[in-house]
Amino acid sequence: EVQLVESGGGVVQPGGSLRLSCSASGFNFNVYSMNWVRQAPGKGLEWVSYMTSDSATIHYADSVRGRFTITRDNAKNLVSLQMNNLRAEDTAVYYCARGLQYAFDQWGQGILVTVPS
């Protein structure tokens, strides 16, 4: 069974940093691209970042470029999102999602990040 489990969320003050992690199991992590998608409370989905299986290609949404960094460790089946200079508008549930031809075919349960205004 495919499982994606996010961790590392919490409350952080504006300007602070937080590192999210996503532990993958039940599939060959090494061959799949990975993404982060977020959802602000009561709002719609927003794609955040993408990384290919070999870490060679990385994409970011304009809203986070220069502040967030996606990384992965294929030996540990782990993908991470380092979030710096956090703002109130970054408050959201963050989902780790497996890539399938520019779609997202498996999702974690999500982890809440709160940046008070």
Added chain:
Amino acid sequence: QSALTQPASVSGSPGQSIAISCTGSSSDVGGYNYVSWYQQHAGKAPRLLIYEVSNRPSGVSTRFSGSKSGNTASLTISGLQAEDEADYYCCSFTAWTTRVFGGGTKVTVL
């Protein structure tokens, strides 16, 4: 990059068919066959229904189908069931190598 345009809500009676539109531009929906659709029940993670405009992952009911014409993609739910009541989102790859979601459509089963 503006969000793709979806109707805020769509409703139908059990057994009916409904369609949800997703309008973008030639830089996203119209330019690539990389449109996907997601179902999200309240408090749950999204679930992939359709990828590459019209492909269904294994395990997704054949009642869900996708299509595209020009800059507008559509998700059709046939034989509407009570369990289909949820939020639905479209998503497209873009010319700037980003991905953009629609604002979401709330489906109500009357």
